[in-house]
Amino acid sequence: MTPLVIATRESRLALWQARHVQGLLEARGHTVSLLGMTTRGDQILDRSLSKVGGKGLFVKELELALEERRADLAVHSLKDVPMDLPEGFSLACVLTREDPRDALVSPDFPSLQALPKGAVVGTSSLRRMVLLRALRPDLQIEPLRGNLDTRLRKLDEGQYAAIVLAAAGLKRLGLEERIRAVFEPDEMLPAAGQGALGIEVRTDRADLLAALAPLASQADFLATAAERAVSRAMGGSCSVPLAAHARWQDSENLRIDAAWGDAEGQADLLRVHASAAVSTMGEAQALGQEAARALREAGARVPG
Numbered sequence: 087m088t089p090l091v092i093a094t095r096e097s098r099l100a101l102w103q104a105r106h107v108q109g110l111l112e113a114r115g116h117t118v119s120l121l122g123m124t125t126r127g128d129q130i131l132d133r134s135l136s137k138v139g140g141k142g143l144f145v146k147e148l149e150l151a152l153e154e155r156r157a158d159l160a161v162h163s164l165k166d167v168p169m170d171l172p173e174g175f176s177l178a179c180v181l182t183r184e185d186p187r188d189a190l191v192s193p194d195f196p197s198l199q200a201l202p203k204g205a206v207v208g209t210s211s212l213r214r215m216v217l218l219r220a221l222r223p224d225l226q227i228e229p230l231r232g233n234l235d236t237r238l239r240k241l242d243e244g245q246y247a248a249i250v251l252a253a254a255g256l257k258r259l260g261l262e263e264r265i266r267a268v269f270e271p272d273e274m275l276p277a278a279g280q281g282a283l284g285i286e287v288r289t290d291r292a293d294l295l296a297a298l299a300p301l302a303s304q305a306d307f308l309a310t311a312a313e314r315a316v317s318r319a320m321g322g323s324c325s326v327p328l329a330a331h332a333r334w335q336d337s338e339n340l341r342i343d344a345a346w347g348d349a350e351g352q353a354d355l356l357r358v359h360a361s362a363a364v365s366t367m368g369e370a371q372a373l374g375q376e377a378a379r380a381l382r383e384a385g386a387r388v389p390g
């Protein structure tokens with residue numbers, strides 16, 4: 087078998103994810119090496135991502151490596167992958183999803199409810215900001231950027247009473263013990279794709295599909311496809327506070343919940359859900375589109 091190269095960002099989380107895929111492939115007899123690179127998203131640390139160009143910032147350099155055949159695969163947090171990949175690139179598979187929930191990390195307080203009135207909570211995600219505001223309108227929500235270690239350091243330096251992060255990233259880095267509380271999806275609905283890893287390839291690399299097939303979770307592929315269809319239909323970018331989370335009710339029926347909030351936080355938070363029997367990508371996307379339609383009928387505005 088020809089050796090495979092995985093292009094990866096060099097944050098601790100990205101490297102963990104790339105090594106995870108490397109391990110899965112090596113266990114099946116492949117020889118796999120990593121090609122580390124810094125992306126623009128990693129370089130811009132002082133501004134909120136929603137203001138500087140969003141998700142694409144983390145994937146462009148990796149795609150260039152695939153384009154130039156310096157690498158065969160790129161491993162991404164699915165949450166950071168744009169809804170529409172550039173011409174010539176495809177999502178080859180989605181791996182079994184880690185915990186999709188958001189988590190509260192705080193040195194002093196065991197839960198959101200335990201935070202004192204007006205406490206400073208750090209997050210830079212508009213989705214988390216709007217959902218937090220719905221749960222605890224009195225809190226003071228402040229921007230928080232940087233990779234996981236940077237965010238935890240800022241918390242430990244005392245800049246925030248608590249921060250909210252994806253549970254999946256903390257668990258992957260062995261930082262699970264820092265989680266004080268997890269938010270159930272009905273309380274704080276996760277972002278589309280949260281907790282899932284996706285593997286991107288050049289569309290013309292059909293030769294890789296056999297190697298990747300054993301890593302794929304069809305159930306999570308369909309669930310995240312429905313979630314991503316909501317984002318796409320709503321003009322998906324991180325400048326819109328949008329949540330979409332799909333759960334299997336049984337082996338055939340998928341339920342999707344979606345929430346939309348006004349970026350300025352003025353309008354009430356809108357929440358909708360829809361269910362359907364899903365066994366194909368098309369059915370998963372149709373379910374997501376139905377949820378997006380329900381959000382618009384309830385008053386959500388789509389930019390552009």
Ligand SMILES: NCc1[nH]cc(CCC(=O)O)c1CC(=O)O
Pocket residue numbers: 163164165166250251252253254255279280281282283
């Ligand atoms: N937006 C950054 C990002 N992209 C992926 C994860 C880790 C969790 C995941 O795989 O969804 C995180 C950190 C976070 O949101 O706290």
